[in-house]
């Protein structure tokens with residue numbers, strides 16, 4: 604079965620040309636990431652804009668991101684924050700975090716963004732110990748093996764009604780294969796298992812194609828009351 608089509612990227616280009624336009628700060632971010640040897644696994648430009656608009660539409664004051672990489676999606680999310688909002692983003696690799704810090708600064712978002720360096724579980728524990736923050740939006744785009752654990756932390760740290768978004772939940776369709784040779788599939792499937800009949804969270808997942816090939820986002824909302 605064909606699992607990529609060059610038209611998917613062409614359509615992404617069309618979307619960017621008409622709906623988003625030039626973005627020198629993000630171009631610089633991607634160039635800096637490439638120069639520093641970071642993997643090119645950021646969300647696409649169109650997906651990043653979706654994150655920005657979601658944040659703006661819920662008037663997000665506090666956003667948590669798990670998996671900073673070079674800061675591309677953090678810049679998108681920070682742009683969507685309310686005027687006095689804050690983004691906390693978690694990154695395992697100190698060298699990636701340093702590249703991200705510069706990119707975020709260069710994009711004019713430095714004042715809104717705090718990067719916590721180290722294994723995400725440790726940082727999440729710290730956030731919980733601090734009494735949590737009432738996160739309005741949590742974006743998870745990190746090691747897939749821990750997706751179910753990240754869901755647990757996100758639910759504890761998010762306010763009722765908060766939105767949770769997980770990247771890469773389709774994996775070229777691999778998610779439905781319990782015997783997949785993609786090592787990231789079992790962790791992704793654990794997320795779905797955890798959300799099956801979940802008492803406090805309503806969820807869906809949307810498959811996507813584009814410059815990131817065939818993948819998808821899982822979106823969940825923590826129930827109120």
Ligand code: DHB
Nearest residue numbers: 644645646744745770771
């Ligand atoms: C991978 C990770 C991502 O977050 C992504 O969007 C695409 C690929 C990966 O680890 O291969």
Ligand code: MG
Nearest residue numbers: 644744770771
């Ligand atoms: Mg991703």
